[in-house]
Amino acid sequence: MITQHIIFIGAGHMARALIAGLRRQGVMGDQIQVHAPSAPRRDALAAEFGIRSLPATAQKLPAHGVVIYAAKPKQMPSVLTEWRHSFTDAGVLFLSVAAGISSTRIAAELDAGTAIVRSMPNTPTQIGVGATALYARDTTSAEQRQIAESIMAAVGKVYWLSDESLMDAVTALSGSGPAYVLLFLEALEDAAVLQGLDRPTARALAVQTVLGTAQMAAASVSSPTELRHQVTSPGGTTAAGLAAWEEHLRPLAQRALAAAAERSRALGDIKGNTP
Numbered sequence: 046m047i048t049q050h051i052i053f054i055g056a057g058h059m060a061r062a063l064i065a066g067l068r069r070q071g072v073m074g075d076q077i078q079v080h081a082p083s084a085p086r087r088d089a090l091a092a093e094f095g096i097r098s099l100p101a102t103a104q105k106l107p108a109h110g111v112v113i114y115a116a117k118p119k120q121m122p123s124v125l126t127e128w129r130h131s132f133t134d135a136g137v138l139f140l141s142v143a144a145g146i147s148s149t150r151i152a153a154e155l156d157a158g159t160a161i162v163r164s165m166p167n168t169p170t171q172i173g174v175g176a177t178a179l180y181a182r183d184t185t186s187a188e189q190r191q192i193a194e195s196i197m198a199a200v201g202k203v204y205w206l207s208d209e210s211l212m213d214a215v216t217a218l219s220g221s222g223p224a225y226v227l228l229f230l231e232a233l234e235d236a237a238v239l240q241g242l243d244r245p246t247a248r249a250l251a252v253q254t255v256l257g258t259a260q261m262a263a264a265s266v267s268s269p270t271e272l273r274h275q276v277t278s279p280g281g282t283t284a285a286g287l288a289a290w291e292e293h294l295r296p297l298a299q300r301a302l303a304a305a306a307e308r309s310r311a312l313g314d315i316k317g318n319t320p
């Protein structure tokens with residue numbers, strides 16, 4: 046059970062996905078507060094989820110609270126400057142979801158000894174099926190690691206990394222991944238419409254096919270390759286379709302993940318990042 050007070054800095058898409066997931070899991074509205082400069086944005090979250098809405102200005106943190114950094118990477122320096130003195134209270138955990146920003150960088154801006162966990166969740170957390178990678182600095186106690194894990198496990202699957210440099214690859218895969226899958230769904234839907242299906246039927250069949258296949262892969266001990274062979278009759282329709290996919294898909298996946306990982310590394314260069 047999550048009993049800690051959870052303080053969100055940032056009221057955007059990722060904060061909303063996490064808050065929605067935590068509330069669905071029974072975390073109480075009065076355990077969660079959200080800080081952001083835009084009152085309409087944070088007030089909308091407060092109204093939707095029954096949580097507290099507060100300005101972006103720093104305030105005293107509750108003992109053993111968890112601060113979830115969910116503003117943009119480029120806002121991290123000014124936010125840390127604003128909040129750094131609030132972290133002097135023992136037991137507060139800083140849990141970042143920001144792409145690219147290393148825990149070493151965060152630690153340099155906060156009191157030595159502040160507990161820091163860096164994470165990379167994704168938007169399916171909002172319905173409890175997220176994928177989150179976590180990395181803890183050695184200033185983080187076993188109990189605080191467990192708290193970070195409980196928060197992210199409440200909204201999906203959790204994977205610990207022992208090497209923080211892998212976070213860029215994780216960001217490229219599961220952090221950005223929902224957008225790739227959604228683009229794939231759009232492309233399948235449009236291609237099916239081109240083949241004559243009406244749009245609602247095309248969309249429903251595309252979504253159910255991706256969902257069912259992902260569930261089958263998750264439930265199976267067989268590899269994706271073995272499962273794919275079960276679908277592929279010699280000389281059949283699947284083999285014909287796969288030949289077209291094979292021409293581009295693997296090199297494209299490599300290019301896409303390399304580009305996203307490179308962008309993650311660039312976001313970590315706080316002076317050079319733009320979004």
Ligand SMILES: NC(=O)C1=CN([C@@H]2O[C@H](COP(=O)(O)OP(=O)(O)OC[C@H]3O[C@@H](n4cnc5c(N)ncnc54)[C@H](O)[C@@H]3O)[C@@H](O)[C@H]2O)C=CC1
Pocket residue numbers: 054055056057058059060080081082083086101114115116117118120123124142143144165166167168220221
């Ligand atoms: N959207 C996604 O799928 C994922 C996003 N992330 C990370 O989550 C973070 C937030 O991303 P999004 O929610 O997509 O962005 P967003 O643009 O939707 O939200 C950013 C929020 O930060 C707030 N903000 C700006 N300045 C602030 C300040 N000084 N103090 C407090 N709040 C401030 C804004 O008002 C806004 O509510 C980023 O660091 C991103 O790298 C991580 C995983 C997935």
Ligand SMILES: O=C(O)[C@@H]1CCC=N1
Pocket residue numbers: 144216220221
């Ligand atoms: O696009 C981004 O930068 C963020 C990080 C992972 C998903 N969205």
